[in-house]
Structures are given as structure tokens and as C-alpha cells.
Amino acid sequence: MSPEHGAAVAEALTRYIFPNDLHVHWSLMIVLYPYITGIVAGAFIVSSLYHVFHIRALKPISRYSLIFALAFLACATMPLLNHLGHPERALNMMLTPSPTSAMAGFGYIYSAYGIVLLMEILFIYRPTLVALKEKAGGFMRGLYTILTMGSDNLSPRALALDRKVIAFLAGIGIPMACTLHGYVGFIFGGVKANPLWATPLMPVIFLLSACVSGIAGIILSYVLIRKFTGKPVDMECIRTCIKFLWGFFILDFVFEMLELFSHAYMATHHWHTLRELLWGPLFGSYWIAQVGIFSVIPFFMLGWLSLVRLRDTTVRFWGSVASFMILVQVLLMRWNVVIGGQLMSKSERGATYYHPGWFEKEGIIPSIIIMIMPLIILYILSRIFPLWQTDEAAAGEETLG
């Protein structure tokens, strides 16, 4: 046996994973969970840029982004419930929570955020809903009565009060949206046994990627919905969104790389495991897909779209392409963190594999269904809450938001 051959055989044979580590417990469902909550948090940030920070250009999508956030929020627990071995006991997390658990807070944070989001929507839409109620009959009238909380009062004094409530809700909504997703990052970042997850930067990276995915989701869906409904796209709004997307993505991508660089530079014994993972089973999904194709390319595209004066059609098309790529980047990032982290055995000697099946309970088809659900809910919500202010202007209604 030649020395090289011997070394190669030895290298291959020294891999060992603990027998219980063969199975990856957190499946595609747990990839989708932070993906969906991230989109929720990010979409809310877009709305807040208008409602709290008064970025006027974002007015056309300020309401839409809230409805968009609500549609995704409604589906955030679906992958979790599908994942649990005993979903019928899920509410125990809120009824008998263990105070030391990083996971036990989710129900409370999620519900509290859901209430704030819903209340903000109801207050912003109240004048619209009152007007719609007057025109509606039967079931829809009853629904609008509930949604307007029984108040038809549109006097200047009532609207001024509404504005105060909206400002307050949007104000506390920002830290809550940040908490929601920073906290999801902490669920992973707090697992000391997993060297890929256990970093204080995890909540930061999750939060920034959440902002990025939310803005990208809003841009892409706004352009597509407007196109398919034959309505014009507000180009100033899109250009502003693209600038924000670029800005947040710079932070997001830089932090992702800094995190890796810090690991590499400190080179603790964990780095040995991480390096084997990132240059082994994750090479394709991390270096080639997440970093190479879906980070670097949209990074330059967004810079080009933000800095160079381009024609509207160019911005609309390439802005949508870049947004789509960013959405893929964030999904890949979730995959590489959630699945990648579990591929490493705690034996520190090898990695397992994970290929989701199409039809298994937590496989690809259920994932696709779960990702389509928010879009269906968005459609249903759009029947109740007009998505665009221009629709209302046409109907001659007073707008608040």
C-alpha cells in the first residue's frame, strides 16, 4: 500500500457518527418555520418604514405589506404543528411552559405580535372598512361590523385618535417584529451542543435575513400582482424598496461572512468540524448556491439597480429577478443553518445526510403546500381588505394610513 493510498483510506475510515445522529430530527418543516416568520417580520418592517419612519415613497405598499405579513403569520405555525410528534399537546407550551426553555416563549411572542399586527391593520383600515360596510350586505356586512369593532365614527376627532393608536402600534410593532425573528435566531443560537448554531450572532443574522426576505417578498409580489391585475407599478416605490433591500442585504451578507470568518480565525476545535461540513456535504448548497449564485449576483444587481439611473422596465424586471434570488438566498440560508447544523454528528468525526422525500409527512410536497397557503390566505384577505390605496381613491374614500 502506497503512503498516499494509506492516508486516503485512513481519512475515509476515521469518520464516525453517533448512532442516534444518523437521523435528522429537524426536517424541512423547521427550515420553513424561520423562513415564514422571517418574511412576516421583514414585511412588517417595510410597513413601518412608512408608518413610523415616514418614508413617503413606500406609501403605495404600506398597507399591502401588513396584509402580506398577516397572511404569512397565519401560516407560521403550520410547519411546526406538522413537525410535532404530538401536535395535540402543542398548546401545553403556553399553558404549562418551562421558563428556562428558549422555545417556550414562542407562543407568547407569536401571539402578542399577531395581536399587534391585527390591531394595526384594523385601525389603519377602519375608515375603509366602514365605507365598505355601508356598501356590503349579508355576511360581508356582518364581517365588516366585527372588523370595525362596531364603530362607524369617522369624525375628525375619531380619526385623530386612530392615528395616535396606529403610531403607537407601529412603534411597538417594530421591536416586537425584531423580537419575533431575533428570538427565532436565538432558538438556534442558544444550542451550545451545535457548533454551527451556537453563536451570539445568530439572532442578528436571522433578523437581518428576515428583513431582506420580507422586503424581497414585498417587491416581487407587488410587481407580480400589479402586473397580473393590469395596474401600474409605482416606480418610485419600487426604486426605494430596492435601495432598502440592497442596504439590508449588505448588512445581512456581511454579517453572515463575518460570522464564518470569526469562526475560521479563532479556529477552535469546533472550526475543524465546521470546515469539514462547509467544504463537505454543504459545499454545493452553501458556497455555490447560497454564497456564490444567490448572494454575490443579487448583491451586484441591487447595487447596479440602486446606483445607476435605469429605465423603469429594466428596474421592474431586474428588481423582481434580484428579489426572487434574495428569497432563494434566504431559504438556502435557512436550509444550510437548520439542516447543515444537524448533519454534523456530535461525535465531531463525521456527517450524516438528509434528502427529504417528496411525499413523506415532512417532505417536499407538504412544504410546497405550506408555502402556497399564505398566498391563498393573501388572496382571501385581499377580498376583505383592499390591498391598494389607489383602489380606494377610485372609490372616493378617505384614507388614513
Next chain:
Amino acid sequence: MMDMDALQQEINRDRRAFIKKVLRGTIAGSLLLVIPAGAMDLAGVPEQIPGMRDETGPFITGKKFAFVVDITRCIGCGSCCVADRNEYQVPEGNYRTWVERYIIDDHDNVYVDSPNGGLDGYQEPRTDIPYPVRDTFFVPKLCNMCEKPSCVQVCPVGATFQTEDGFVLIDQKRCVACGYCVQACPYSVRFINPKTKTADKCTWCYHRVRKGLLPACVNVCPVQARKFGDLNDHESEVYKILHLPHVVSVLKPDMGNKPSLHYVGLRREVV
């Protein structure tokens, strides 16, 4: 020297005694099936953990249990794994305990394997090692019963809990099978049981310990590589091992979990 007849007689006498014992056992066993378990009389079974039968309260008091694995003794027979599987009917592919085989060659490469968790024992030597073998040993693994268990910390519903006497247990009626404890355990001793759809792991045979019996794996180990006892009992073997100058260590000490599972002769290659 004993002649053949005498030897045969001896064997026959042993055989008769053996059959008698089996019959007695069968009758006693059948009785156990008809008598309610609560009324089970352990009077005939010797107490293996001194003082345990005096414990009457819901929690064991005044005891501090420790588990010691002596790596220098383990022969990799897999009896412990068989006993464990029989005790708990663990579904295939999941392991409450397992035995690893370590081989170190003269190039300092470390080869570890644990086919079927060592359940079938290590009857054949490895022939695929490219260099001459320098050293080899077995390492049994089980729940570390941490003093600061990360599984208990992360469980969102309190299904995984720590008893006052230091055992880390799982309430199967509360567990939602979120899998957070599986992720949090640095030792990978946990799994989601496909039958019960709840988290599962080694309990150091809490149900046996409560009745004054040793854990099943300790009971069957033919070379006493697995030891269990009360550290407050200064006559116990585990107390003596941990308090006399031995090479004793725990797994992944920098995790800060403070395991109550100690290893005699632990090697630096072991993770």
C-alpha cells in the same frame, strides 16, 4: 484428578438443581402474572443498592447516584446493549446505550465504529485498517445524567425534568416531541421514539433503582465495566473509585453540563 463418572454425577446434580431453579422461577413468574404488580414482593430478590428499600417517599432522599464506566475493563461483548434492548423494547435504529470500538494505528489515526450500536458484540476484528494497529479499546455510552442538563433547560413543556435525586427523566404524557432536547444534548443520547412519538433516552433504569436493583446493563456486565452506586455511601465502589487516585474523567467537560457519568481510564481520543 476427578474421574469421568464423578464428573458426570456432578454435572447431573447441577442439571437437576438447574431444572429445579427453572421450575421455581417459572412458577414464581406465573404467580407474578396473576398477582398485581404493586403487591410484588421483592423479599426474595437481594437488595443490590444498600438502603434503597428503606426509601418510602416519592423521591429518594440522602442519596447521590453516580455511574462509572471503566474503559480498561470493557470487552465489547454487547451484553449491556442486549439487556437494555430487552428491558425497554427500544425500536431498531435508536439507542439508549451503545458501545464504541476505538482503534488507533501507528500513524495516530483514530478509527471508531459502533455497528448496530455494538448490540451484536465485536466478534470480528477490523481488517480494513491500512496501518499497523497501536491500540484498541471499547467505550460504552449512555445518558450522562448531567447535574446541569441542557435537555431539561430547553424542554418547552417541562416534559424532561430532573428529579430531586438527580435523575433526568421524561414524562411521556407531556412530551410534544419537538426534538429540542435531541438537539441540545451534547452526547446524542436522545432520540424520538418512533413508537411513542416522544423523546426517549437512558434512565439509568430508574424503575429498578427505586426497588433497590442495579440498572440492567450494570447487572449483566460480565467484567464489571459498568458500575452504579451512591456517592453518599462511602463504602460503595463508585465512591471509592471517584475518591481514590484513579484516572477519572467525564465526556465533553467544557460543555459545562457536569455529567454524573464518569469514565475510568478515559482516553483523549474519546468524544
